[in-house]
Amino acid sequence: MATIALPLPPVSLPTLQPHATDTVVNCYDVLDLCPAGGVHDFTDGKYLDHRNDRAAYLAAQSRQADYLLDQLDCRPGERILDIGCGYGRILQQAQERELSAIGITISPTQAAENQRHELNTLVLNYRDIPHQRQQLPGRVHGIVANGSLEHFAQLEDALAGRVNDVYSELFQIARSLLRPGERFVTTAIHLAEVGQADPQAIRQTHRAWPRGSFNYHYANLVEAFGGWYPEPGQLERCAQGEFTLVAEEDGTHDYFLTSEYWLRQLKWSLVTKPRVWWALGKKWLHAPRALNDMLRCLWRDQSWNWQFRGENPPMRLYRQTWQAV
Ligand SMILES: C[S@@+](CC[C@H](N)C(=O)[O-])C[C@H]1O[C@@H](n2cnc3c(N)ncnc32)[C@H](O)[C@@H]1O
Numbered sequence: 001m002a003t004i005a006l007p008l009p010p011v012s013l014p015t016l017q018p019h020a021t022d023t024v025v026n027c028y029d030v031l032d033l034c035p036a037g038g039v040h041d042f043t044d045g046k047y048l049d050h051r052n053d054r055a056a057y058l059a060a061q062s063r064q065a066d067y068l069l070d071q072l073d074c075r076p077g078e079r080i081l082d083i084g085c086g087y088g089r090i091l092q093q094a095q096e097r098e099l100s101a102i103g104i105t106i107s108p109t110q111a112a113e114n115q116r117h118e119l120n121t122l123v124l125n126y127r128d129i130p131h132q133r134q135q136l137p138g139r140v141h142g143i144v145a146n147g148s149l150e151h152f153a154q155l156e157d158a159l160a161g162r163v164n165d166v167y168s169e170l171f172q173i174a175r176s177l178l179r180p181g182e183r184f185v186t187t188a189i190h191l192a193e194v195g196q197a198d199p200q201a202i203r204q205t206h207r208a209w210p211r212g213s214f215n216y217h218y219a220n221l222v223e224a225f226g227g228w229y230p231e232p233g234q235l236e237r238c239a240q241g242e243f244t245l246v247a248e249e250d251g252t253h254d255y256f257l258t259s260e261y262w263l264r265q266l267k268w269s270l271v272t273k274p275r276v277w278w279a280l281g282k283k284w285l286h287a288p289r290a291l292n293d294m295l296r297c298l299w300r301d302q303s304w305n306w307q308f309r310g311e312n313p314p315m316r317l318y319r320q321t322w323q324a325v
Contacts, residue, residue, distance in 0.1 A: 021106055021125065023226030024151045026290040028107035033279045035113070037269030039262055040087040043147030043187060044255035044317055057261045060254065064146070064187075065093040071185040071247060071321040072142030074099055081140045081177065083126045084148020086110055088119040095119075102136060104129075126152075129173050140177045142184070149188040149235075151227040158199035158228045167230065167238035175242040175324055184243060184322040186235070187251065189307065189315050194231045196314070206301075214314060217303040224290075224297035235320065243322035251317040256308035263305055266298070 031042065038054075045060025046067055068090065074080055076098035082090045085103025087110055094101035104124040105111055114121035122135055126145075129136065153166040174184045191197055201209070202219045209215040222228065236245050269276045283291045297303045307315040 021151075021226070023154075023223070023290075025106055026287055027225050027294065028105075029109060029287055030283055030290045030294045032107070032109045033276065033283060034266070035087065036275045036279045037266050037273065039265055041089055042086045044251050044258045046251065047254050047257050050257070052257050052261050054261075054265075057258070057265075060258065061089060062093065064254075065090045067319070068144050068146055068185050068187070069094055069097060069099070072144065072183050074142045078141035079138055080142045080144060081136065083143060083145040083174075084151070085114065085119075085121055086147075088114040088117065088121065090144055090146060091119040091121070092117075100138070102140075126170070126173060130176065136177075141182055143174050143177065145184070145186045145188075147187055147189075149186050150229055151225065153228040153230070154226060155199060155202060155222050155228055158197075159203060163228060163230070164234070164238055167235055171239045171242040171322070174322075178324040180324050182324050183246075184324070185320070186322070187317065187319045188235070189229050189255070189317055190234075191229050191231050192312075192314055192316050194233070196231070197229070199228070211301070217301065217306045217314075220293075220297045220301055220303040221307070224293040224303075229315065232316070239322055241325070243324055245320055246323045247319075247321035249319040251319050252308055252313055252315070255317040256305075256313070259305045259308055263298070263302070 034040070034042075041061045044064060045057060045062075046064040047056065047060045048063075069080070072080060077100065079100040079102065080090075080094050082094075082101060082103040085091055085105050088103055091101040091103045091114065101120065103114060103119065103121040104126060105114075105121060106123065106125055108123050111121045111123045124132065124135060149170070152170055153163045157163050157166050171184075178184065196214070197218055198215075201215045202222055204215075204219070206216050206219040206223065209219065239245065270280070280291075307313060308317075
């Protein structure tokens with residue numbers, strides 16, 4: 001396919017250390033098991049009620065993609081960029097609306113799978129966009145990051161006190177692709193409170209903490225998925241001068257329902273589907289450490305589900321719509 005360089009001005013970015021993305025790449029290499037188990041989506045769905053069977057789950061995922069595309073307010077023929085597109089649900093639904101859609105991911109397996117389904121996807125770290133614009137065809141009219149932003153800052157960034165720089169850079173990159181009034185929509189798990197997580201405690205790994213404690217679970221998540229969550233209000237501060245927050249929703253309960261469905265579905269698949277045993281065996285040979293971290297986090301300790309459980313969950317999911325200034 002021919003690619004056209006984007007006619008946009010260069011962005012001047014703060015100097016950041018390269019991201020430690022190995023854990024993130026490895027995590028999606030392991031999570032490539034999920035499609036065999038019937039899970040193709042890696043973010044919350046948008047539910048209407050508490051029903052949570054497969055039909056409700058799939059409808060919720062589709063509703064979330066529709067909500068995000070509605071927020072972008074793009075017209076047929078316009079182009080959207082999905083940063084962290086996973087297995088391409090948003091790309092697919094965008095195409096159904098006659099939008100042109102391009103996805104980027106750091107997972108080669110996701111990109112290959114999407115290309116097989118004729119969904120335009122590149123293996124590209126969003127941080128490389130300013131240096132590799134020629135890879136993105138044409139102008140972009142709206143940007144989505146549905147559940148990818150949690151991976152953009154790392155524990156190393158939190159230890160070095162540069163998480164704000166990472167988010168400011170993200171907003172600068174997104175802004176450099178858009179014109180005033182155009183939109184960037186994000187969904188991201190946040191820490192429930194400012195100062196809730198101490199990077200020095202988390203660097204000691206889950207083993208240093210009592211099983212079931214906040215530090216234990218959060219360290220488990222950081223070790224298995226790679227990433228550091230934003231705090232309430234942090235993104236809005238970092239977006240200043242580039243974007244205004246024009247809509248926000250709390251989707252924490254939706255993520256609770258999604259995560260409980262995932263756990264049930266993956267347990268069922270592990271017991272009943274030989275395809276999953278085969279895929280698991282291959283991962284065990286290829287990436288034993290990443291698989292072990294993931295199974296401990298998802299299955300044994302259920303640190304993933306812990307995030308959204310209880311009356312006052314330790315994490316919050318925010319859907320946020322940003323308008324370019
Ligand atoms: C939780 S998954 C969400 C996938 C998809 N949006 C969905 O809803 O199913 C996170 C996605 O972000 C991508 N990702 C993580 N860090 C990235 C980065 N620095 N640049 C581009 N994509 C990234 C991963 O490859 C993965 O596709």
